[in-house]
Amino acid sequence: MLSLLKAHCIDNQIPIITDESLAFMKDFIQKNNVKSILEIGTAYGYSAVSLASDDVHVDTIEKDLVRANEAKKWIEKYHANVTLYMDDALTKDFGDKVYDLIFIDGAKGQYLKFFLKYKKHLKKGGAIICDNLYFHNLKESDTRVRGTKHLIRKLGLFRSFLETNVEFETTFLEIGDGLSISILKD
Numbered sequence: 639m640l641s642l643l644k645a646h647c648i649d650n651q652i653p654i655i656t657d658e659s660l661a662f663m664k665d666f667i668q669k670n671n672v673k674s675i676l677e678i679g680t681a682y683g684y685s686a687v688s689l690a691s692d693d694v695h696v697d698t699i700e701k702d703l704v705r706a707n708e709a710k711k712w713i714e715k716y717h718a719n720v721t722l723y724m725d726d727a728l729t730k731d732f733g734d735k736v737y738d739l740i741f742i743d744g745a746k747g748q749y750l751k752f753f754l755k756y757k758k759h760l761k762k763g764g765a766i767i768c769d770n771l772y773f774h775n776l777k778e779s780d781t782r783v784r785g786t787k788h789l790i791r792k793l794g795l796f797r798s799f800l801e802t803n804v805e806f807e808t809t810f811l812e813i814g815d816g817l818s819i820s821i822l823k824d
């Protein structure tokens with residue numbers, strides 16, 4: 639059934655999680671007994687609906703109202719265990735809610751800001767997963783486009799931040815477009 643939503647995203651050129659990354663995340667959720675997820679960057683809801691189940695609740699946030707309204711329709715259609723917030727993740731206040739897993743899949747240039755803002759919403763031993771960390775393996779020297787160079791540099795700085803962060807134990811995986819899994823130490 640989810641193939642309908644996937645095809646709809648592809649038809650509308652909406653970027654979605656790769657099959658490989660999705661399979662990894664589902665396996666991670668099962669093995670680590672994840673019950674609550676916060677996702678930053680809903681788009682049309684494909685990853686949120688795919689990761690949710692009767693046992694696993696997903697809170698997801700999308701700032702683009704056109705995309706969020708589309709996601710709302712699909713979440714309702716699939717009766718998914720998902721709560722959608724139509725808001726900007728950089729300013730939204732989630733109070734004292736905490737999650738087993740935070741999935742960062744919003745604007746790539748803002749990953750560090752998302753990470754720093756949302757780490758307080760993670761349970762001890764929980765994980766923050768970030769997608770698209772390698773930006774198609776492009777290097778700064780591969781492009782003349784200033785915005786792209788800037789983005790590649792920012793993602794590099796974010797990876798260095800994760801590598802050296804002592805609060806979290808981070809593993810980088812070359813699946814999809816590059817995933818990081820950062821476990822909050824006890």
Ligand SMILES: C[S@@+](CC[C@H](N)C(=O)[O-])C[C@H]1O[C@@H](n2cnc3c(N)ncnc32)[C@H](O)[C@@H]1O
Binds near residue numbers: 699705726744
């Ligand atoms: C790569 S897409 C998400 C794909 C989705 N997770 C999936 O796999 O089906 C990134 C989305 O993040 C949204 N986004 C970017 N910055 C955001 C922010 N500050 N707050 C909320 N959503 C944001 C964009 O509008 C875009 O729809």
